[in-house]
Amino acid sequence: MANELQGRTVAILAADGVEKVELVQPREELQKAGARVEVVSLSTDPIQSMSADINPDEKLDVDRAVADVSADEYDALVLPGGTVNPDNLRADATAVAFVKAFFTAGKPVGAICHGPWTLVEADVVKGRTLTSFPSIRTDLRNAGATVVDEQVVNDKGLVTSRNPDDLDAFCAKLIEEFAEGKHPVHPEGATA
Numbered sequence: 001m002a003n004e005l006q007g008r009t010v011a012i013l014a015a016d017g018v019e020k021v022e023l024v025q026p027r028e029e030l031q032k033a034g035a036r037v038e039v040v041s042l043s044t045d046p047i048q049s050m051s052a053d054i055n056p057d058e059k060l061d062v063d064r065a066v067a068d069v070s071a072d073e074y075d076a077l078v079l080p081g082g083t084v085n086p087d088n089l090r091a092d093a094t095a096v097a098f099v100k101a102f103f104t105a106g107k108p109v110g111a112i113c114h115g116p117w118t119l120v121e122a123d124v125v126k127g128r129t130l131t132s133f134p135s136i137r138t139d140l141r142n143a144g145a146t147v148v149d150e151q152v153v154n155d156k157g158l159v160t161s162r163n164p165d166d167l168d169a170f171c172a173k174l175i176e177e178f179a180e181g182k183h184p185v186h187p188e189g190a191t192a
Helices: 020-032 084-090 093-104 116-121 134-142 164-180
Strands: 009-013 036-041 047-051 055-060 076-079 109-112 152-155 158-161
Touching: 009 020, 009 093, 020 036, 020 047, 020 055, 020 076, 020 109, 020 164, 076 093, 076 116, 076 164, 084 093, 084 116, 093 109, 093 116, 109 116, 109 164, 116 134, 152 164, 158 164
Parallel strands: 009 036, 009 076, 076 109, 109 158
Antiparallel strands: 047 055, 152 158
16 A cells, blocks of 8 residues: 555664665655655765675665654654664664654664664663564573564564565565554553
8 A cells, every 4th residue: 555654754763884775675665655754864974885784885865863853753763784784873872862762652663684783772672572683682682672583573563574585574564563653652661
């Protein structure tokens, strides 16, 4: 359906090192579903994307700097992967606070591959079930998450997938959850 997300605005938070396909495909699918999508980063400079996490790909345009936005402006958030991308994001207090604000407000969030690394820094995975790229699963468990090896996992508005091979399922679940909207907020700030 082409208008499931009509009237919704989605932020894709990414930095240098982002896996190109994990940003581009969700953006395209969300736009096809009617959402307005903005790429948010640490600055408004174009970000260096990667292919297969090791080969530099094209520079991608950024719409807004994270310091100039608020989670209140968006209905949902996507965190693409790439090894370096979430490492850059989790080292930035403003980016981490931006991510946490979506959970505090009960807004849906999607994270793929290494993207959940930023969720660890935002302290929002405790008691949640999710999946990720295998190399960060220990970090997720140590932060209190239950980690499973499945194509796509939805835990009350938190949609996660393992890698680019899961993008079709990930995007379909994002659209479904983003159309559903807010979820009840857990007392600790993570959605219930």
